[in-house]
Amino acid sequence: xxxxxxxxxxxxxxxxxxxxxxxxxxxxxxxxxxxxxxxxxxxxxxxxxxxxxxxxxxxxxxxxxxxxxxxxxxxxxxxxxxxxxxxxxxxxxxxxxxxxxxxxxxxxxxxxxxxxxxxxxxxxxxxxxxxxxxxxxxxxxxxxxxxxxxxxxxxxxxxxxxxxxxxxxxxxxxxxxxxxxxxxxxxxxxxxxxxxxxxxxxxxxxxxxx
Amino acid sequence: xxxxxxxxxxxxxxxxxxxxxxxxxxxxxxxxxxxxxxxxxxxxxxxxxxxxxxxxxxxxxxxxxxxxxxxxxxxxxxxxxxxxxxxxxxxxxxxxxxxxxxxxxxxxxxxxxxxxxxxxxxxxxxxx
Numbered sequence: 001x002x003x004x005x006x007x008x009x010x011x012x013x014x015x016x017x018x019x020x021x022x023x024x025x026x027x028x029x030x031x032x033x034x035x036x037x038x039x040x041x042x043x044x045x046x047x048x049x050x051x052x053x054x055x056x057x058x059x060x061x062x063x064x065x066x067x068x069x070x071x072x073x074x075x076x077x078x079x080x081x082x083x084x085x086x087x088x089x090x091x092x093x094x095x096x097x098x099x100x101x102x103x104x105x106x107x108x109x110x111x112x113x114x115x116x117x118x119x120x121x122x123x124x125x126x127x128x129x130x131x132x133x134x135x136x137x138x139x140x141x142x143x144x145x146x147x148x149x150x151x152x153x154x155x156x157x158x159x160x161x162x163x164x165x166x167x168x169x170x171x172x173x174x175x176x177x178x179x180x181x182x183x184x185x186x187x188x189x190x191x192x193x194x195x196x197x198x199x200x201x202x203x204x205x206x207x208x209x210x
Numbered sequence: 211x212x213x214x215x216x217x218x219x220x221x222x223x224x225x226x227x228x229x230x231x232x233x234x235x236x237x238x239x240x241x242x243x244x245x246x247x248x249x250x251x252x253x254x255x256x257x258x259x260x261x262x263x264x265x266x267x268x269x270x271x272x273x274x275x276x277x278x279x280x281x282x283x284x285x286x287x288x289x290x291x292x293x294x295x296x297x298x299x300x301x302x303x304x305x306x307x308x309x310x311x312x313x314x315x316x317x318x319x320x321x322x323x324x325x326x327x328x329x330x331x332x333x334x335x336x337x338x
Contacts, residue, residue, distance in 0.1 A: 010319070011318055011319060012230075012234075012321055012322050013227060013230035013231060013234065013318060013322070013325075014226065014227065014230060015230070016229070016230035016231075016233045016234060016322070017224075017225075017226035017227050017228070017229040017230025017231070017233070018226050018229075018230075019233075020226075020229040020230065020232075020233050021225070021226050021229055084297075105224065106224075108224070108226060109224065109225035109226045112226075
């Protein structure tokens with residue numbers, strides 16, 4: 001069977017390595033790589049792909065944005081999201097946004113082939129770590145952390161604010177107006193019951209979010 | 211021929227990163243003998259077993275960590291150049307790494323061409 005896989009990651013070394021890993025298992029696979037979300041969205045329309053493997057953090061629009069857009073245009077296209085930074089807090093978000101699986105950097109070489117096989121059968125690939133998170137979520141919203149009340153976009157803005165980025169820089173990076181980002185900031189502080197950017201930073205550090 | 215073949219030792223705890231590095235190096239330098247280490251213990255072991263032309267090592271690895279391994283390598287085999295790789299921006303680590311004896315420092319964001327360029331500069335000119 002020939003499978004076609006499109007890989008999006010801004011690191012050429014990662015693209016090469018993943019391609020090699022996949023080729024070891026599927027020698028006839030047709031594999032292409034792109035370095036950002038924009039190229040991903042254009043390449044995806046050029047031919048038929050069985051699976052898209054996409055990094056979460058890329059320059060410009062994030063992998064989460066790309067995922068949402070792909071699912072809008074091709075709802076049945078399986079998309080595996082990988083994160084190079086072990087950002088576990090994104091696992092549930094990407095699954096909610098329609099991803100077929102979430103792969104952390106540390107286990108990607110073990111998981112990627114299993115994930116591809118699972119996804120080709122039309123199923124989702126869930127690692128034990130993600131399953132544990134899902135189980136925790138089922139325990140109810142009672143134990144919900146303040147940052148888990150944020151929408152995906154609010155969470156993106158929260159992380160940038162907590163990382164010390166100015167509102168104007170965030171507006172630039174996310175292609176939003178300064179007013180919109182300020183509105184997000186106000187909503188984030190309200191939802192999390194915090195008062196300042198310093199509070200956000202402290203919260204993010206305490207909870208290993210940055 | 212064989213004893214003249216270029217020998218490169220790469221160390222990174224992620225298999226897919228090693229695969230990527232290896233492919234880039236083979237594409238450019240073939241025929242080349244490439245050794246792989248997944249942690250600093252293996253790196254130090256392999257480094258002492260064969261005569262390598264260059265070592266390419268990640269900074270953050272399980273075991274001793276890349277910087278400590280670099281210090282040991284520089285003590286045991288000071289003549290083998292070591293190119294350090296990291297996911298961190300250059301300005302954050304480069305000074306430490308270079309003063310610890312590395313021949314060069316590259317961010318993992320670098321394009322394959324930059325990696326090849328760096329390896330060539332170190333191999334043929336002795337410096338990056």
